[in-house]
Amino acid sequence: MKRALVACFVTVVCVVTLAFLALPIVAIFAHTTPGHLIDQLSNPVVRDALVVSLKTSLIAQALIVCFGTPTAYLLATRRFFGHSVAITLVELPLVLPPAVAGIALLAAFGRLGLFGSTLDALGLTLPFTQTAVTIAVAYVASPLYIRQAIAAFEATDPNLTAASRTLGAGPTRTFFRVVLPLARGGLIAGLALSFARGLGEFGATIMFAGSLQRVTQTLPLAIYAEFDRNFNATLAMSGVLVLLSVALLLGLRIGLTWQRSPSKRSLYLFGPSPSG
Amino acid sequence: MAALALEEIVVPLRTFTLRLTFAVDSAIALVGPSGAGKTTVLRAIAGLVRPESGRITSNGEVWFDAAMDVSLPPDRRRVGLVFQDYALFPHLSVRQNIEYARHRSADEYLDRFSIRHLERARPSDLSGGERQRVALARALAREPDVLLLDEPLSALDAHTKAGVRAELHDVLRGLGIPVLLVTHDFEDAAALADRVGVIVAGELRQIGAPGDLVAQPSDSFVASFTGANLLNGYGERADGVTRVRLLDGTVVTTADEAQGEVVLAVYPWDITVSTVVPNDSAMNLINAPIRRIAEFGNRIRVTIGPVSAEITEESLRRLGLEVGQSVYASFKATGTRVVA
Numbered sequence: 345m346k347r348a349l350v351a352c353f354v355t356v357v358c359v360v361t362l363a364f365l366a367l368p369i370v371a372i373f374a375h376t377t378p379g380h381l382i383d384q385l386s387n388p389v390v391r392d393a394l395v396v397s398l399k400t401s402l403i404a405q406a407l408i409v410c411f412g413t414p415t416a417y418l419l420a421t422r423r424f425f426g427h428s429v430a431i432t433l434v435e436l437p438l439v440l441p442p443a444v445a446g447i448a449l450l451a452a453f454g455r456l457g458l459f460g461s462t463l464d465a466l467g468l469t470l471p472f473t474q475t476a477v478t479i480a481v482a483y484v485a486s487p488l489y490i491r492q493a494i495a496a497f498e499a500t501d502p503n504l505t506a507a508s509r510t511l512g513a514g515p516t517r518t519f520f521r522v523v524l525p526l527a528r529g530g531l532i533a534g535l536a537l538s539f540a541r542g543l544g545e546f547g548a549t550i551m552f553a554g555s556l557q558r559v560t561q562t563l564p565l566a567i568y569a570e571f572d573r574n575f576n577a578t579l580a581m582s583g584v585l586v587l588l589s590v591a592l593l594l595g596l597r598i599g600l601t602w603q604r605s606p607s608k609r610s611l612y613l614f615g616p617s618p619s620g
Numbered sequence: 621m622a623a624l625a626l627e628e629i630v631v632p633l634r635t636f637t638l639r640l641t642f643a644v645d646s647a648i649a650l651v652g653p654s655g656a657g658k659t660t661v662l663r664a665i666a667g668l669v670r671p672e673s674g675r676i677t678s679n680g681e682v683w684f685d686a687a688m689d690v691s692l693p694p695d696r697r698r699v700g701l702v703f704q705d706y707a708l709f710p711h712l713s714v715r716q717n718i719e720y721a722r723h724r725s726a727d728e729y730l731d732r733f734s735i736r737h738l739e740r741a742r743p744s745d746l747s748g749g750e751r752q753r754v755a756l757a758r759a760l761a762r763e764p765d766v767l768l769l770d771e772p773l774s775a776l777d778a779h780t781k782a783g784v785r786a787e788l789h790d791v792l793r794g795l796g797i798p799v800l801l802v803t804h805d806f807e808d809a810a811a812l813a814d815r816v817g818v819i820v821a822g823e824l825r826q827i828g829a830p831g832d833l834v835a836q837p838s839d840s841f842v843a844s845f846t847g848a849n850l851l852n853g854y855g856e857r858a859d860g861v862t863r864v865r866l867l868d869g870t871v872v873t874t875a876d877e878a879q880g881e882v883v884l885a886v887y888p889w890d891i892t893v894s895t896v897v898p899n900d901s902a903m904n905l906i907n908a909p910i911r912r913i914a915e916f917g918n919r920i921r922v923t924i925g926p927v928s929a930e931i932t933e934e935s936l937r938r939l940g941l942e943v944g945q946s947v948y949a950s951f952k953a954t955g956t957r958v959v960a
Contacts, residue, residue, distance in 0.1 A: 507707035509694035510666050511721040511762055521720070525711045 372582050384580030392558045393566035393581060400474060400562065401542045404481035408489050408538055413531070416493035417519070431494075438487040445484055446551025453479070453552075476553035477560050485542035489534040496530025497523065529602030536596035540589055623798040624665070624766045629674035631660055631822075638664075638822035640674075644766070644798040648827075649809035651802070651845065652819035658802035659704070661819075662768045665800070666701045667694035678765050700759030704770040706751045708743035714754050715739040721762040729757040748776045749784050756791065767792075769801035773808050782959075785811055806830075806847045807885060807959050818842045834888065835921055835928040836914040843916055848885035849927045850959070855882040861903075861953055866926055873903045876958040883959050890955040891929035893922055894948050895939055902950040909946050924949040 373381075384390055419430060437445060451457050453470045463470060470476050500523055508518040524531075546564040553560040555569055563585055567578045624644040631638040638657040642648075650658050663669040665676060667683065670691055676684040678698070684691050708717050714735060718726035730736040733753045743751060752772065759767060772788060773781050789812055792799050803809050809816045810830035817827035818841070826838040830850060837843035853864040855878040862878045865871050874884055892898065897905070908925035913936070915921075920936050921928045929949055941947065 501707070503703050503705065503707040504709060506663075506666075506668050506694070507701070507703060507709075508720070509668070510697075510699055510701040511758065512695045513720070514693070514695050522709060 369586055372579055372586060375579055376576055380576060381580045381583050384577050385584075387574070387577050387580070389557060389561075389566055389570060389574075390577050390581055393561050393563045394584060396474065396477065396558070396560065397543060397562040400477040400481055401539060404478045404485065404542055405489075405535065405539055407478070407482050408486045409531075409535065412486055412490045413493060416490045417497050417523070419490075420494045420497035434490050434494075435487050437484050438491075440484075442484060442545070442547025443551055446480065446548035449476075449480060449483060449548060449552040471552060472554040472556065472560060474553075474559055477549055477562060480548040480552045481542040481545050484545055484548050485538040488541050489531075489538035492534025492537060493527070493531055496527035496534070499530065500526045529599045532599030532602065533596045534599075536592045536599060540592045543585065543588060543592075623679055624800065625675075625677050626661075626665070627675040627677075629661075629664060629676065630672045631657070631664055631669060632672055633657055633660060633822060636821045640819075640822075640824055642817065642824060642827060644800050646815070647792050647799040647801070647813040648815045648817060649801050649803060649813035650817045650819050650824075651806050651809040652804065653845070654804055656819045657822040658804075658819060659770055660822075662701060662770050662800065662802060665697075665766070665768060666699050667692060667697050698762070698765040700762050700764035700767045702752075702755045702759050702767075702769045702772060705775060706743075706755035708746075708751060708754060708758070710743055713740050713742060714746070717743070717754060718758050718761050721758050726757075726761065729761050733757040747780070749780045752776070752784060752788075756788075760795075765797060767795060767797055767799045769799070771803055772801055772812075773803065773805070788812060806845060807850070810850050811883060811959065816846075818845055820845075835912055835923045837916055837921065840916050840919065843919065843921070843930070848887050848957075848959075849891075851884040851886065851926055853882060853884065855879055855958070862958070868926055870906055870926055872956065873953040874956040874958060875954045876956070878958040884956050885959045886927065886951055886956045888921060888928050888930035891927055891949050891951045893924065893929050893931055893935070893939065893941070894950070895941075895945075897948060898950050900950070901952065903953040904951050904956070906949045907946065908949075910941060910943050913941065913943055922947075927951075 385394075415434070419427070419434070440448070450471060452459060453463065453476075454460055455464065455469065455471065470479065504522055504526070505518055508522045509515075513521065543562075544564055545562065546568070549560070549562060550565060555561045555565040557566070557569075561569065563581050567581050570577045570581075626640050626642055629638070629640045636657070638660055640661060650661060652658055660669055664671050665683075671684065671686065673686040674684070675682070675686070682688070682690050683697050709720065712720065715726050715730065718729050722729075726739070730739055733756065735750065735753050735757065738746065738750060738754070743754070746754065752775070773785055776784055785808065792812060799813070801809070801812060803812075806816070814829065815827060816830050816833055818825045818833065820841055826833060826842050830846075833842060833846040834849050837846055851864070851866055851872060853866040853872065855862045855864040855874075857877060857879055862874045862876060862882075863871050864874060864878070864882055864884055872884060892902065906925045906927065910922055910924055912923040913920060914923075915933070918933050920931050920933060922931060922936070922941060923929075924947055927949055939947075
């Protein structure tokens with residue numbers, strides 16, 4: 345009897361939690377008809393924001409992968425003086441309030457900032473340009489990729505890299521044929537998290553890049569700007585972001601499953617892996 | 621000149637310093653308790669650990685020389701290393717694992733190690749014995765000048781172990797390159813190698829043929845570690861026991877089942893020495909002159925025919941044993957074990 349009560353209670357709590365998490369998402373799509381939402385995609389504000397968001401996110405993520413992967417590998421495999429300082433530095437943007445990150449970027453690259461005069465001399469102005477959006481996104485999103493990449497590299501068995509070396513493969517071949525395939529799942533998962541964080545970026549972007557339509561106005565900024573003007577447009581943009589987030593979450597789960605059983609290539613997403 | 625030579629290799633470890641000088645020209649096994657620095661020796665030879673000082677050469681080619689500041693990276697030393705956990709690449713098939721080392725077809729090795737039927741399998745789908753064969757094939761596919769094996773039998777269960785040991789024994793015999801293996805099990809070492817070195821806390825205590833180590837251990841540690849007499853012979857099953865005819869004609873009875881070529885193990889402390897024919901339950905009686913009397917501490921090893929017995933100093937005095945004297949060594953059929 346007592347056990348049945350406890351089971352009942354737990355079930356109810358679980359249902360309430362799930363409903364709380366699901367309802368707002370459902371509401372976005374329930375508020376207007378899907379046809380209406382699709383119509384809003386031809387709204388220039390929505391279209392421009394989508395283009396700015398995708399363009400800046402793709403460039404920022406490409407930069408994060410190119411610079412973050414070697415950095416993560418070094419931090420995962422070598423211990424050197426200042427190692428923990430480097431790790432803290434990598435994680436810092438994660439805990440920094442986004443608005444502070446924006447101010448910090450302005451202080452560094454703004455006209456009156458630390459490198460302002462240098463950039464001025466080169467004829468470059470960063471703040472309130474699309475480059476600024478990319479920089480802001482890369483700054484706040486990079487820790488999610490790099491942290492996951494470090495974990496993935498640390499999880500690869502050092503005996504396997506040693507085996508590769510004794511089999512005649514140099515460090516580069518070992519990295520591309522052994523380390524990278526084994527860490528791939530973790531890297532994909534990290535990229536998915538970092539992409540999601542970058543798409544949702546608001547605070548740092550509005551401080552450092554402003555909110556100019558067609559130039560620096562990303563989807564979250566456009567949602568804020570359109571909020572009291574055209575509620576349907578904000579709903580459409582929110583719908584797009586929800587769908588993107590779901591796609592990224594799927595990517596994350598695939599990545600994590602891959603990482604867990606690299607030999608099985610299991611594509612089970614929301615259940616126990618078939619290997620048990 | 622020895623094919624592989626380690627000269628005054630020094631590697632500082634956490635609680636002691638590894639100091640070694642030895643040469644490998646056939647098959648040598650380093651045996652010692654865990655944490656004795658055995659794996660470090662292999663890693664230093666393979667180039668995965670950099671010694672503080674010393675010199676490592678293979679066929680006269682310098683792989684490491686602290687004085688000359690030479691240290692070839694692992695991929696430039698022609699060395700095959702079979703890891704304790706085999707370290708097969710989990711994301712590659714058996715064939716791809718072997719071809720990783722080879723850049724050519726693995727066919728020859730798939731056939732030689734009878735693993736062709738497994739070529740598409742992933743390491744996670746293989747049994748322990750199969751993994752070992754793949755790891756060995758992969759290491760040899762590199763066509764190494766030296767083969768190193770780290771605890772080659774420890775990842776196997778007792779049931780698989782005997783079969784794999786016999787298989788490995790045959791493979792190592794046919795290689796024609798120096799083989800260095802490390803293990804914590806003296807019986808494995810004696811079964812697989814011509815010479816056995818006992819290593820304790822980074823120091824090589826004694827190196828020699830397995831029989832010599834049992835007959836004449838240099839100190840009590842070697843004595844306790846080397847353990848059993850190993851007797852090679854031909855076994856035949858009859859009347860519920862196995863009779864094993866040794867190379868010198870002696871017939872030994874064992875309670876274990878065996879047929880054909882076998883190796884029997886019997887511990888020195890399970891062998892009784894007497895000057896007259898004993899009248900007891902022991903089924904094995906060897907009558908031969910004493911070949912050697914070796915002392916270490918208060919224990920004595922007395923070698924009689926093919927076996928060495930361990931007795932106390934007091935028994936030695938009481939019986940008045942001397943080299944050349946004809947005595948009886950007896951041990952029970954249940955005190956022997958078939959190990960290969």
